[in-house]
Every structure is written in C-alpha cells, then in structure tokens.
Amino acid sequence: MTLRKARITENNQMRADKPPEPERDSDRLQRLYEDNLHVIYRFIYSKVGNREEAEDLTSQVFIKAVRTIDSARGAASIQSWLFQVARTTIADHWRSFYQLRAHSLDDLLEAGWEGPAESGAPPRIEPPNDRVNRILERLPDHYRDVLICRFLQNLSIKETALRMGLSEANVKVLQFRALKKAGRLDLEGL
Amino acid sequence: MGSHDDEDNLISPEDAKGPNAETVEQYLRLHDHIERLREDKTPQKPGKVTSEEARTYQAAALFRAATPGAAEPSPAFASSLRTRLEHEIGASSPARALRAARGGVSRRGLLAGGLGAAAAAAVGVAVGSTITHESAKPPGSWQTTLIGDGAGMWLAVATVGEIPLGGVKRFATDAVVGFVRHTSSGFEALSGACTHMGCLLSWNAGARTFDCPCHGGRFNENGKAAPGSPVAYSPLPLIKAKVEAGTVWVYIAKSPMEDATTTPSNNPNGYRNP
Numbered sequence: 001m002t003l004r005k006a007r008i009t010e011n012n013q014m015r016a017d018k019p020p021e022p023e024r025d026s027d028r029l030q031r032l033y034e035d036n037l038h039v040i041y042r043f044i045y046s047k048v049g050n051r052e053e054a055e056d057l058t059s060q061v062f063i064k065a066v067r068t069i070d071s072a073r074g075a076a077s078i079q080s081w082l083f084q085v086a087r088t089t090i091a092d093h094w095r096s097f098y099q100l101r102a103h104s105l106d107d108l109l110e111a112g113w114e115g116p117a118e119s120g121a122p123p124r125i126e127p128p129n130d131r132v133n134r135i136l137e138r139l140p141d142h143y144r145d146v147l148i149c150r151f152l153q154n155l156s157i158k159e160t161a162l163r164m165g166l167s168e169a170n171v172k173v174l175q176f177r178a179l180k181k182a183g184r185l186d187l188e189g190l
Numbered sequence: 191m192g193s194h195d196d197e198d199n200l201i202s203p204e205d206a207k208g209p210n211a212e213t214v215e216q217y218l219r220l221h222d223h224i225e226r227l228r229e230d231k232t233p234q235k236p237g238k239v240t241s242e243e244a245r246t247y248q249a250a251a252l253f254r255a256a257t258p259g260a261a262e263p264s265p266a267f268a269s270s271l272r273t274r275l276e277h278e279i280g281a282s283s284p285a286r287a288l289r290a291a292r293g294g295v296s297r298r299g300l301l302a303g304g305l306g307a308a309a310a311a312a313v314g315v316a317v318g319s320t321i322t323h324e325s326a327k328p329p330g331s332w333q334t335t336l337i338g339d340g341a342g343m344w345l346a347v348a349t350v351g352e353i354p355l356g357g358v359k360r361f362a363t364d365a366v367v368g369f370v371r372h373t374s375s376g377f378e379a380l381s382g383a384c385t386h387m388g389c390l391l392s393w394n395a396g397a398r399t400f401d402c403p404c405h406g407g408r409f410n411e412n413g414k415a416a417p418g419s420p421v422a423y424s425p426l427p428l429i430k431a432k433v434e435a436g437t438v439w440v441y442i443a444k445s446p447m448e449d450a451t452t453t454p455s456n457n458p459n460g461y462r463n464p
Contacts, residue, residue: 045251046252063274152258179247
C-alpha cells in the first residue's frame with residue numbers, strides 16, 4: 001500500500017541509495033574526524049585556553065589533514081600524524097601571538113609532549129588535566145588555592161578574594177605568581 | 191608555616207625591586223588575559239614577551255582547559271566542521287568541484303560520504319533538487335510550495351488520528367523528507383530540509399521549532415526563520431497536504447521508481463494551501 005510505502009525509514013532509504021563503492025574516502029574521514037576531534041580539540045584548547053581560537057585552529061588542523069591525507073600513510077597512526085599537524089599549526093599561531101624566537105617556541109611546544117617526534121614511535125601526549133594535577137601537587141598552598149578557585153572552580157576575582165580572605169589586588173598578584181611558577185614546573189616536566 | 195616557601199608567596203614590597211621586579215602592568219595584563227579566556231574569547235596579543243612570560247601565559251591556557259566543560263568542542267562546531275570537511279573532500283574531484291562552484295551539492299557524492307550530517311544533507315538535497323531556483327534567491331519572508339499542481343503525486347503519510355492537534359509528524363519517502371502538522375486550521379506539511387544547506391531538520395517539541403544540526407538554523411512551526419537562528423534563512427517550502435478518508439496526503443515529486451500510483455484528488459477535503 002502507498003501508506004506503508006511512505007513510511008520508509010531514513011535508514012532504509014540510505015541503504016537503498018548507497019552504491020557499494022570501493023572508494024572509501026568517507027571511512028578515512030570518519031576515522032580522521034569522529035575518532036580524533038575531541039582529543040585534538042582538547043590538546044589545542046590547552047594551548048590557547050579559549051574557544052574562539054581553539055575552534056579556529058582545530059578547523060585549520062582538520063582541513064590541512066584532509067587535504068594532505070595521503071601523507072599520513074607513513075605515520076604510525078592517524079592520530080599521531082594529526083598531533084603533528086596540530087603541533088605545527090600551534091607553532092605558527094604562537095609565532096605571531098608571542099613574537100618569540102624559534103628556540104623559545106620549541107621549549108613551549110615540548111611541554112606536555114613526551115617522546116620524540118620521530119617516525120615509528122608515536123608521541124605520547126599527556127592529557128591536559130593530568131598535567132594540571134601534576135603541577136597543582138607541586139605548588140605551594142597559596143598558589144594551588146588561587147588556581148583552583150580561578151580555573152577549576154571558575155570563580156571571579158571577587159569570589160576568590162572572599163574565599164581566600166585576600167584583597168582583590170592581592171588575588172591578581174597571587175594568580176600571576178602561581179601561573180609563573182606553574183609555567184616553570186610545566187617546562188621542567190615535573 | 192613561616193618557611194621560605196611561604197614567604198615567597200606573600201605579597202611584600204620587595205617584589206617591586208630587583209632585576210626580576212614584577213610590575214603592576216604585568217599583573218593587570220595577565221589578569222585581562224585570564225578574563226578573556228574565561229569568556230572563551232581570543233585574548234589580546236601580549237606583545238613581545240620573554241619566554242618566561244610566554245610560559246606564564248601558556249600555564250593560563252593549560253589551567254583554563256581544566257575548567258570543567260571548557261575544553262569540549264561544542265556540538266554546533268563539531269557538525270559545522272564536519273560539513274566543511276565534506277566539502278573539502280568533495281572539492282578534490284573535478285566534477286564535484288564544479289558542482290560545488292555552482293552552489294549545488296552532489297547527492298550521490300554525499301550519500302557515498304556516509305557521515306551523519308552528510309547523509310542528512312543528501313536526503314535534503316533530494317528535496318533541494320526541486321527547489322533549486324528558490325534556494326538561489328536571497329532569504330525572504332515568502333514561502334514557496336514545493337511541488338506545483340500536476341507535477342507530482344499524492345502520497346499518504348499518516349492517519350488523521352495519529353497526529354493530535356498541535357502535533358507534528360515526520361515523514362520520509364524516496365523523494366522527500368517533511369513534517370505534517372496538525373494546526374487549528376487543519377493539516378499542513380513542510381519540507382524537512384534546512385534551506386541553508388539541505389541538512390535534515392528535527393522537530394524540537396519543547397521549543398516548537400525545527401532545528402538544524404549542521405549550522406544551528408532554526409525555524410518556527412510555520413517554517414519561518416525563528417529567533418536563535420544564526421541567519422534568517424529562507425522559510426521552509428510548504429508541501430501541499432490534504433485529508434481524505436481519514437488519511438493525511440502530501441503532494442510530492444513523482445518517484446522515478448514508480449509510475450501511476452497517483453491517487454485521484456478530486457475531493458480535496460481539508461486540503462489547504464495558504
């Protein structure tokens with residue numbers, strides 16, 4: 001009956017229309033994108049700290065990746081190759097953002113990046129939150145508290161000042177020193 | 191307590207002296223930077239910095255990423271990037287690039303893509319093929335009808351009883367995806383493809399809107415662009431609908447796969463075409 005015919009589900013329709021193509025661009029994109037979007041986005045976000053830039057750079061990484069997917073064949077895995085693309089994308093971004101010399105950039109890039117970028121051995125990327133916890137453990141109490149308030153609990157300066165019994169000006173000084181120390185610890189790979 | 195480490199944390203006037211003196215400007219600059227990050231906005235460039243300062247800013251980014259929920263891609267971003275990548279792949283073949291340049295999308299090409307959004311877009315494009323001339327026009331407030339008289343066929347998509355007053359039911363056929371609505375003035379039908387890029391809309395019963403998963407397009411229950419839509423996209427085309435024998439019929443494009451299943455429509459009871 002016509003009535004039943006009209007109730008073809010979307011899935012059935014997809015199956016009926018989908019040609020059995022041997023070409024599997026789509027599967028590669030699926031692997032490339034679906035499997036890696038979150039981990040790459042998180043990595044990039046931990047380098048820029050805001051959504052606007054994270055979305056922009058993540059788009060750049062995946063568009064580059066799609067355009068040059070053939071160069072991924074030699075990589076140990078699609079994911080490690082994607083991280084390499086992300087790394088160079090971030091380096092380019094930082095070059096303009098911080099106006100730093102190249103070797104200083106290398107220092108920054110090494111943070112959270114374990115293992116050589118050689119072919120064969122996929123780099124080990126430590127999840128940003130593990131790095132944060134490692135750093136927090138090593139910080140003096142004041143520093144740890146101010147960073148927990150300001151970032152992990154996302155409190156305003158005012159709320160933080162109330163919580164810690166400090167003036168707002170003091171909180172600004174304290175967060176500066178805490179992040180400075182945190183940056184040093186991160187570099188040391190502690 | 192009273193250790194050297196603790197004293198190091200306290201704010202004392204000594205910090206304002208010496209070769210590594212910190213300045214109030216530095217505190218404020220980092221503070222502004224952090225506040226921008228908390229708003230999820232691009233911060234101002236700090237200017238030329240030492241590597242120590244750069245590391246401090248990096249630490250701010252790292253800690254910001256530890257704010258619960260901050261470092262997760264938004265669903266809207268995830269699906270819009272996926273759509274861009276689909277286009278990127280499509281553009282690598284000359285024939286598809288040509289179609290892309292003309293503003294069209296290859297249904298077959300996208301179907302072969304197999305990704306959710308692409309698949310959704312593809313079915314939408316089947317609809318789109320009949321309304322190409324409209325989608326080329328700038329967004330307007332007028333609403334077109336998908337298939338004109340004589341060009342299509344009537345198809346039963348629901349029984350009257352299964353859609354209560356105010357209810358909405360989705361239907362899908364070989365040629366079209368749409369929604370049937372039961373309004374105070376009878377049954378109406380709308381195309382279910384976003385007029386932006388043809389992705390398939392879903393009915394949001396809470397907000398009473400049709401929402402697009404690809405770029406956040408929103409249409410109200412009459413098919414007009416709704417508040418919250420990033421752009422006021424063209425209204426959803428109407429699909430002619432009628433009630434006959436306790437059944438809701440919609441007028442859709444003839445499927446190439448069948449011939450004369452058109453139902454006689456000499457009694458367009460309840461049929462409305464505003």
